[in-house]
Amino acid sequence: MAITRVVALCLVSFAFLVSVMEGVQVTITNNCDYTVWPGSQANQGSPQLSKTGFELASKKTESVDVPAAWSGKFWARTGCSNNNGVFSCATADCGNHVECGGAGEATPASLMEFTVDTNGDHDTYDVSNVDGFNIPSSITPQGGTGTCKIASCPANINAACPSDLQFKGSDGSVVGCKSACVQYGKPEYCCAAPDHNTPATCPPSNYSQFFSKQCPNAYSYAYDDNKGTFTCSKPTSYAIKLCP
Numbered sequence: 001m002a003i004t005r006v007v008a009l010c011l012v013s014f015a016f017l018v019s020v021m022e023g024v025q026v027t028i029t030n031n032c033d034y035t036v037w038p039g040s041q042a043n044q045g046s047p048q049l050s051k052t053g054f055e056l057a058s059k060k061t062e063s064v065d066v067p068a069a070w071s072g073k074f075w076a077r078t079g080c081s082n083n084n085g086v087f088s089c090a091t092a093d094c095g096n097h098v099e100c101g102g103a104g105e106a107t108p109a110s111l112m113e114f115t116v117d118t119n120g121d122h123d124t125y126d127v128s129n130v131d132g133f134n135i136p137s138s139i140t141p142q143g144g145t146g147t148c149k150i151a152s153c154p155a156n157i158n159a160a161c162p163s164d165l166q167f168k169g170s171d172g173s174v175v176g177c178k179s180a181c182v183q184y185g186k187p188e189y190c191c192a193a194p195d196h197n198t199p200a201t202c203p204p205s206n207y208s209q210f211f212s213k214q215c216p217n218a219y220s221y222a223y224d225d226n227k228g229t230f231t232c233s234k235p236t237s238y239a240i241k242l243c244p
């Protein structure tokens with residue numbers, strides 16, 4: 001009797017674990033009128049995804065499976081080309097390869113960040129301009145419960161970027177907008193230790209306020225947590241739209 005109960009309990013727990021640890025699908029749609037090259041990088045302690053970088057033509061969608069208990073980020077490279085066998089991108093390059101293979105992105109880059117299934121009952125996700133901006137984006141969770149709002153930065157911040165933050169391509173056009181932290185590296189902009197690593201000692205700057213005004217539903221600097229972070233319980237997928 002006791003043993004059957006233990007076995008039954010084990011089966012129930014196993015079924016529960018399997019249902020909890022399903023992971024989630026991320027679909028990336030390129031609504032821009034130009035080709036982009038999405039990339040991803042897992043945070044320390046999470047495995048790299050099966051696809052860490054690929055080309056995505058205008059109006060195309062591609063899906064990536066994200067395992068349970070994963071945290072990491074996506075971004076999109078722009079202006080990539082192959083010159084004499086060397087692949088490189090105008091923005092958000094991850095080191096001369098289409099597949100980023102665990103490498104991170106060059107700044108400035110808009111980030112789409114996820115923590116999936118590691119908080120117990122909910123995921124968190126956000127669009128971040130903390131390392132600057134290079135492309136408009138949004139994240140829409142699908143099939144989950146809870147708040148599950150759209151995280152987004154739909155504005156083209158490149159067009160409004162203050163002159164001292166502009167990041168230009170080889171033809172002189174503004175292809176990215178650096179954050180004040182990226183441009184100036186000052187502890188008060190980067191919320192760095194020892195004097196500025198708390199929300200109270202790292203208030204918004206006039207630069208972060210510029211980003212916040214352009215995109216109120218995205219992180220404008222490191223301690224923008226109240227506005228920037230979104231939560232959702234057990235969505236089946238996340239739709240990332242570039243140029244939403």
Ligand SMILES: *[C@@H]1O[C@H](CO)[C@@H](O)[C@H](O)[C@H]1NC(C)=O
Pocket residue numbers: 162206207210
């Ligand atoms: C922020 O303030 C500094 C000086 O305090 C000024 O030089 C800079 O232009 C301002 N930037 C923005 C985006 O308002």
